[in-house]
Amino acid sequence: MASALGLLFISCITLSVVYGNSQIDDVKKYPDPSPQTRGSPWPAPKQMTISETQLTVDQATFKFEFSETEVCSILEEAFVRYFKIIFGSYSTSLKFSSWKTLRSNIGSRSRYSGTVSALQVVSPCIDNIYPSLTSDESYTLEISEKGVATLKASEVWGALRGLETFSQLIYQDGLGTFVLNATSIEDAPRFQHRGLLLDTSRHFLSLDVLKENLDVMSQNKLNVFHWHIVDDQAFPYESSTFPDMSMKGAYNAFTHVYTQENVKEIIEYARLRGIRVIPEFDSPGHTMSWGKAIANLLTKCYSGGKPSGDVGPVNPAFNTTYTFLQNFFQEISTVFPDHYVHLGGDEVSFDCWKSNPDITAFMENMGYGKDYAKLEEYYMEKLLNIVSGLKKAYIIWQEVIDNGAKVAADTVIEVWKGGYQKEMSKVTALGYKTILSSPWYVNYISYGSDWMNYYSAEPLDFNGTKAQKDLVMGGEACIWGEFVDGTNLLSRLWPRASAVAERLWSPASFNDTKLATPRIDEHRCRLVRRGYPAEPLNGPSFCGHEYVYHQ
Numbered sequence: 001m002a003s004a005l006g007l008l009f010i011s012c013i014t015l016s017v018v019y020g021n022s023q024i025d026d027v028k029k030y031p032d033p034s035p036q037t038r039g040s041p042w043p044a045p046k047q048m049t050i051s052e053t054q055l056t057v058d059q060a061t062f063k064f065e066f067s068e069t070e071v072c073s074i075l076e077e078a079f080v081r082y083f084k085i086i087f088g089s090y091s092t093s094l095k096f097s098s099w100k101t102l103r104s105n106i107g108s109r110s111r112y113s114g115t116v117s118a119l120q121v122v123s124p125c126i127d128n129i130y131p132s133l134t135s136d137e138s139y140t141l142e143i144s145e146k147g148v149a150t151l152k153a154s155e156v157w158g159a160l161r162g163l164e165t166f167s168q169l170i171y172q173d174g175l176g177t178f179v180l181n182a183t184s185i186e187d188a189p190r191f192q193h194r195g196l197l198l199d200t201s202r203h204f205l206s207l208d209v210l211k212e213n214l215d216v217m218s219q220n221k222l223n224v225f226h227w228h229i230v231d232d233q234a235f236p237y238e239s240s241t242f243p244d245m246s247m248k249g250a251y252n253a254f255t256h257v258y259t260q261e262n263v264k265e266i267i268e269y270a271r272l273r274g275i276r277v278i279p280e281f282d283s284p285g286h287t288m289s290w291g292k293a294i295a296n297l298l299t300k301c302y303s304g305g306k307p308s309g310d311v312g313p314v315n316p317a318f319n320t321t322y323t324f325l326q327n328f329f330q331e332i333s334t335v336f337p338d339h340y341v342h343l344g345g346d347e348v349s350f351d352c353w354k355s356n357p358d359i360t361a362f363m364e365n366m367g368y369g370k371d372y373a374k375l376e377e378y379y380m381e382k383l384l385n386i387v388s389g390l391k392k393a394y395i396i397w398q399e400v401i402d403n404g405a406k407v408a409a410d411t412v413i414e415v416w417k418g419g420y421q422k423e424m425s426k427v428t429a430l431g432y433k434t435i436l437s438s439p440w441y442v443n444y445i446s447y448g449s450d451w452m453n454y455y456s457a458e459p460l461d462f463n464g465t466k467a468q469k470d471l472v473m474g475g476e477a478c479i480w481g482e483f484v485d486g487t488n489l490l491s492r493l494w495p496r497a498s499a500v501a502e503r504l505w506s507p508a509s510f511n512d513t514k515l516a517t518p519r520i521d522e523h524r525c526r527l528v529r530r531g532y533p534a535e536p537l538n539g540p541s542f543c544g545h546e547y548v549y550h551q
């Protein structure tokens with residue numbers, strides 16, 4: 001079937017070259033036989049009415065028009081970006097210039113009702129603002145049958161989302177003309193927190209790769225970059241207060257670090273795309289790389305009554321630990337503008353703590369008996385107090401709660417383990433806000449169309465009251481870095497994370513993988529056409545514009 005369609009495609013092009021000068025005015029003789037939808041936005045808008053009226057968009061005359069006399073950098077840069085995204089370099093490629101000649105010869109425009117010559121954008125636009133959990137990303141987009149196109153938003157973030165949708169409505173017909181259908185859209189996200197976790201500790205990711213990924217995130221309407229920036233293996237964050245941490249803890253202190261300038265650059269790049277940057281400094285576990293520079297921060301493990309030479313999690317028994325944390329997070333709270341910091345708290349092994357005599361003495365002093373979860377709670381509480389003292393809110397992994405710790409009421413719990421329905425019930429019954437990532441560990445790859453599993457996971461599918469469900473802020477796709485670096489990040493992630501993006505943006509009723517298949521296929525081809533190495537998801541297929549390797 002697929003190869004038969006492929007043949008048809010090729011023979012049509014041949015035909016049109018041979019008969020290009022004849023008076024053929026029916027473009028239907030040159031169908032694009034691809035199995036994908038055409039001009040269907042991903043993620044799907046909340047409400048959309050598409051008419052059968054088709055309009056053209058002309059690269060030579062089209063422009064974005066802004067309602068105010070002064071435009072802020074967010075929209076100014078977005079207009080330049082979206083012009084390129086819509087018309088891309090492929091429009092002038094050899095293939096398309098020959099199609100252009102064909103078009104003028106056969107007068108393909110006759111079937112279209114008119115031309116969209118501008119998109120009027122009506123939105124506030126202020127510089128120096130950052131997106132936040134409460135950003136309003138809603139917008140309306142109208143393309144009338146007469147070709148008048150208007151995008152309206154009450155915050156600039158909504159305008160950004162609407163520009164993305166507008167760019168996705170436009171497609172090329174079988175002869176390369178840019179076309180869109182008259183459409184009416186009212187859109188707003190279902191969840192406010194739609195994140196993606198990248199791990200820059202197990203493998204370093206260059207600024208270019210991080211930026212490219214931020215571009216694709218915005219093209220999927222994801223709005224939180226959860227930056228798992230350091231871990232056991234490496235500490236690439238170049239701290240201004242503790243420069244030794246990356247000096248001693250990074251894979252390479254000069255080439256494998258994020259300087260203060262780099263971090264600023266990423267935050268700004270993300271801001272211009274309506275994306276929040278939430279850094280994660282995970283402790284008390286996952287901190288081997290921290291200990292290389294900070295003396296006595298990590299617990300010395302004992303064996304047979306003597307230090308074994310190994311170290312374990314951060315040592316909660318020493319006061320110096322909290323002095324360090326105060327100074328370190330003081331810096332973090334000023335470097336990262338978002339209101340939230342992720343403080344980790346996952347996978348703390350108690351074995352080393354159990355072996356250490358200072359900790360045993362501390363446990364006795366505190367009356368904790370043998371309950372090491374109490375010790376973890378003590379540590380987390382002190383850490384959370386330090387960070388809330390710095391006027392930040394925090395996200396932590398679910399173990400902190402699973403171990404019975406009581407944390408401040410405004411703590412956000414990220415659920416990542418299997419059996420998430422039970423955990424979501426439990427966490428929300430305790431009154432905590434939560435984000436879900438368990439079903440969306442996209443680093444676990446498998447053969448076949450695994451995106452369907454991501455797509456089918458429903459964050460509100462747990463037993464709980466309406467008040468409990470209201471505590472679900474959203475979710476995150478996670479791609480951990482053990483087997484991922486700049487060579488395969490984008491292709492492994494996209495468009496698999498797009499499945500998560502639609503789950504978190506679109507109404508819950510978009511849950512049919514059969515209906516989603518031709519749409520996500522179009523979206524993948526759209527990403528490929530835009531220059532990203534997004535993988536095929538659904539077996540044999542082809543894109544109108546195949547991937548062109550670029551540097």
Ligand SMILES: *[C@@H]1O[C@H](CO)[C@@H](O)[C@H](O)[C@H]1NC(C)=O
Pocket residue numbers: 038039040050051052053054181
């Ligand atoms: C756009 O218009 C064309 C031509 O009338 C129609 O075939 C197509 O189904 C429309 N697209 C959508 C998504 O409805």
Ligand SMILES: *[C@@H]1O[C@H](CO)[C@@H](O)[C@H](O)[C@H]1NC(C)=O
Pocket residue numbers: 319
């Ligand atoms: C550690 O801090 C606590 C509380 O501030 C204090 O009571 C204790 O004496 C300090 N311990 C040391 C060894 O300084």
Ligand SMILES: *[C@@H]1O[C@H](CO)[C@@H](O)[C@H](O)[C@H]1NC(C)=O
Pocket residue numbers: 421422461462463
């Ligand atoms: C909800 O509770 C019922 C009854 O205890 C149970 O049968 C069902 O599996 C639960 N559903 C989920 C999604 O956990």
Ligand SMILES: *[C@@H]1O[C@H](CO)[C@@H](O)[C@H](O)[C@H]1NC(C)=O
Pocket residue numbers: 458508509510511512
């Ligand atoms: C999909 O959505 C429909 C409409 O909201 C709902 O009735 C149905 O139960 C959902 N199916 C699944 C598998 O969640």
